[in-house]
Amino acid sequence: MKFLFVSMVAFATLIANAEAKSENRIKVKTIFNEITVPAEGENAFLYCEYSIASGADLPVTVTWKVGDGPRFATSIYECTGYTNSAKTCSTEQVFDPTYEGRIKFEQNYLFLASVQASDKRNYWCQVALEGSSEQSEEEFDMKSIVLEVIGVGYFYDDNLVTGNVQEDSVQQLGKEMILHCECFEMTSVWCEDVYWYKGPTDPENSNYELIYSLTTSHSGVSPETFKHYQAYGDWEYRTVLSGNSLVVTMLKASDAGRYWCEVRTAGYRIDGEWGTDARSTVVEIV
Structure with a gap:
């Protein structure tokens, strides 16, 4: 019993130390998954806020991106x-240059003036801590908002895919972990493809390490679909999917970091960026 008590205290201390190291962890939040403007020429407002785990009011770089x-x-x-x-x-x-003179971010809103047909995109609000002493996946996060323009092209309201992952967690070295991921479908869309990756792995916050993917295809002459499961690199013999959730065994210290679950419609449906969403969760290893 005494040994058990000491072990529990030691583990609790490790968790506390892990949380202390993550005091500058960033979490991005959006209110809506989609914003609709009634016509071209109207203005759009995309909301994005963030929090820092420590509560410190540190400067960040907010980068808005578009795409898949x-x-x-x-x-x-x-x-x-x-x-x-x-x-x-x-x-x-x-x-x-197509956004020149029409775009500005302040008061947690991205303002787009005089919306054009080409502005109908999937927008990503990316927040990264400035002046970090070392590149950290935890000091970075991003979330997406689809901008719809009524009367422009196909209306993707029924093709939105929204993902969700579990809260940040502390895992034990050498043990197994399960990272839960859900995909919420709209009326005419299927959550068919899943990608798990880790990162970003570079100072420009643009490269990620693929862990596992599930992709769906069909022959084109039959309604039958085929699922393809693929693990990558060092993850090949340590990972498997359970539904959309990622199971990782034999945890290493290097497995700590930010994990992304990207859910999307199958590529053959040609929904592109409008049928894609991704959410992240941070893992500490003790």
């Missing part, structure tokens, strides 16, 4: 020196 998930989205606008108290940018840069 965190791995492939491209930057259109960057705001640096943003804080929760000031809610304004120290510097701004527009990367896509």
